[in-house]
Amino acid sequence: QQQVKQSPQSLIVQKGGISIINCAYENTAFDYFPWYQQFPGKGPALLIAIRPDVSEKKEGRFTISFNKSAKQFSLHIMDSQPGDSATYFCAASITGGYNKLIFGAGTRLAVHP
Amino acid sequence: KAGVTQTPRYLIKTRGQQVTLSCSPISGHRSVSWYQQTPGQGLQFLFEYFSETQRNKGNFPGRFSGRQFSNSRSEMNVSTLELGDSALYLCASSLGSGGRNEQFFGPGTRLTVL
Numbered sequence: 001q002q003q004v005k006q007s008p009q010s011l012i013v014q015k016g017g018i019s020i021i022n023c024a025y026e027n028t029a030f031d032y033f034p035w036y037q038q039f040p041g042k043g044p045a046l047l048i049a050i051r052p053d054v055s056e057k058k059e060g061r062f063t064i065s066f067n068k069s070a071k072q073f074s075l076h077i078m079d080s081q082p083g084d085s086a087t088y089f090c091a092a093s094i095t096g097g098y099n100k101l102i103f104g105a106g107t108r109l110a111v112h113p
Numbered sequence: 114k115a116g117v118t119q120t121p122r123y124l125i126k127t128r129g130q131q132v133t134l135s136c137s138p139i140s141g142h143r144s145v146s147w148y149q150q151t152p153g154q155g156l157q158f159l160f161e162y163f164s165e166t167q168r169n170k171g172n173f174p175g176r177f178s179g180r181q182f183s184n185s186r187s188e189m190n191v192s193t194l195e196l197g198d199s200a201l202y203l204c205a206s207s208l209g210s211g212g213r214n215e216q217f218f219g220p221g222t223r224l225t226v227l
Contacts, residue, residue, distance in 0.1 A: 034215075041220070043117070043219050043221055045217075046215050046217075095211060098210045099211075100169045
């Protein structure tokens, strides 16, 4: 119940295309869903986060879509650029559960020019 | 503002030894969390400290321990190292400890156990 399932494991997209990464969870107590981006040799960096009372959140080229009934959320990267090539992690946490993040397995994105 | 710093960045130890890793959070941040990252298990929560108190602990054996000092700096210790402890150890700092606080990650300490 504590798991967050992420797919696909890897993704290749052409420059200018849309990258879509999906995550699913079981624990309905989760109420905070951040996405992190990690480049080789670096720690994860927060990209964008959403709460379950919102169905969509957009920041620049990055959009989170959230489906509470399906217990799924996804990251869309519009106009994907080679600089977006990185590993992306979805995560979930519970308010009151302190700062414990449960991470998905990660998606390695490669954007080809 | 300086980011989260972790020392050392790389460490090589042998089985049975112990190791101490250090994390300095962003100035003003009172919460420090530790995560283990491996290719097989991904990112796993180890524990969180807030105001020198352990708030939450992940599913790791007692060989993994930590502490936090009054200046919010944190250390984690792994005793009796095993080959499977080879990993990237990440610490993350945040202002508070409420579950929705943005966590800022350091670059990690790469531990190799031979």
